[in-house]
Amino acid sequence: MQSPLLSVENVTVSFDGFNALDGMSLHLMPTSIRVLIGPNGAGKSTLLDTIIGNVRPASGRVVFKGEDITDLNEYKIVRRGICRKFQAPGTLENLSVEDNLNLAARPRRESWRSFGVGIASQVRARVERVLERTGLKEKRKSLAGQLSHGQKQWLEIGMVVSSDADLLLLDEPAAGMSLDESAQTAELIRSLSSDHSFLVIDHDMTFVEQLDAPVSVMHMGRMLKEGSLNEIQRDPQVISVYLGREKEVAVA
């Protein structure tokens, strides 16, 4: 059997006595998509924070490509091949669209190796592909700060993609996007899943359906249920968790 790309093993994260994650486990295979849903406060973002090293677990561990990364520095985790798009927009405002992507795509990220002026040809090619896919080709020389909200979202997805990381964590990638745009985003993610694994948080059930991937439901810092979107939507436990919000789950 193939070994998982990422294993979150029995992780507990505590904020002032409140367990944001409470014995959470999750396994992700290479080149797969997993959607993470759950009510507000279920611990979805905290899970991503823990994987990327932004939050340190009180117990449990995170294993990536067979290596324990629980206590690594954030930037070292990223260099091992995990990249995350945050919920809040995080483009670099005073750099051009192109430079934003170039920085995300550079494989040599140590400070003493940054004194070159040029950009490696494979980086250039990757950035070119991303510009094409995200429709930002015309805007390549604009400063990121001058983009519209939707374009910033695309740029940020583009940055994560151009990092060429094996595991991409997307926190609400389709937030604030039109139906069209979010359909395109889903399409982009699916087409890239032949090379990368994705862990995607989103509330928008139309978008989740378009991703056409297994869904994990979190509740109170734990894994509640895993399965196809169909199974999940029929599951009585899931429905009771979303009590009063059935519509949100059933929108599809």
Place this chain on the structure above:
Amino acid sequence: MKKWLSLSLDIALLAALVAAPLYLSAYHLSLLGRFLAMAILSLGLCLVWGWSGILSLGQGVFWGLGAYILAMHLKLAALAPGDMPDFMMWSGLDHLPGWWTIFRHPAVALLGVLIVPTIAAAGLAWLVFNRRVSGVHFALITQALALAFATLLVSEQAYTGGFNGLTDFTTLFGRYIVDPSFQRSLYWITVVALTAAYLFCRWISHTNFGKILLAIRDGESRTRFLGYNPAGYKMIAFAIGGAFAGISGALYVLHVGVISPAMVGVVPSIEMVVAVAVGGRDSFIGVILGTLLVNFGKDWISSAMPEMWQFGIGLLFILVVTLLPKGLAGIPELRGQIAARFRRSAGAPALEAQTLAITQKN
């Protein structure tokens, strides 16, 4: 268009500096020389503050290290073999300490001027930035450091010359410092050093390193989550700032012939920051102009009304921060903003759109 403008500004400034001995009196030329030496520090501060977002209120420390090391060499060069500086004898020392004597050799002194401030800056940055201390906390640490440095210099009179500092220099590399030909060479050396520092900054700004500095300034944690360790980048930037400060201090000592604790403490360190803010902290040419403007202004005001300078610099800082957040370098874009505001208040939106279209075309 913009590139062309900035290049012609560079060339005009360089031409004005090269021709300065032709149109400036000896007195004003010597002032210009020392202010150009200060401009080297400002370039370093531009990289540290403007590009990396690290506000340092202690640049006087690194400047002072460079200045004192060269002053120690000058002091030793002025002595007959076997003699000691007068203040050491008054303080009851019976022999020169070893860390003084090593700077007797000119090469060691020059190397010290370059290396000691750089290592001091890098060490501080390494300690602080790896612990993710930044912003106002870092500014306060550097200010405390400037205070401590000046206090230490005063209190260790036997080794540093105390409150009076080091002065009475005669020769450098066997040439008399007061000699007009030496002063002329010194001016040229300063212009060359400043030009080199400026070109170095321009080069840095085009490298990936320069872009990553901007990225860290605008989004430190975002940059970290792209796999970059901001502490390393900030440390290198701060070390470059320290090196520039050291060179600046050493040249300054040669221009004025004295260094004392009052020149390296909290107030001078703040004046350095003000000069950079006035020029526009992220514009290399802006900080050079700002440094010249503020220092000539200081000279002018403090000779006319000696008490007024501190008020003057305070007022200047407030005005710049509130009205010209990008300093002198922000004036070209400001013109467009003011014009747009005028048109808006005049209620001529159609005209505004038209002009906008024209300016964009250009």
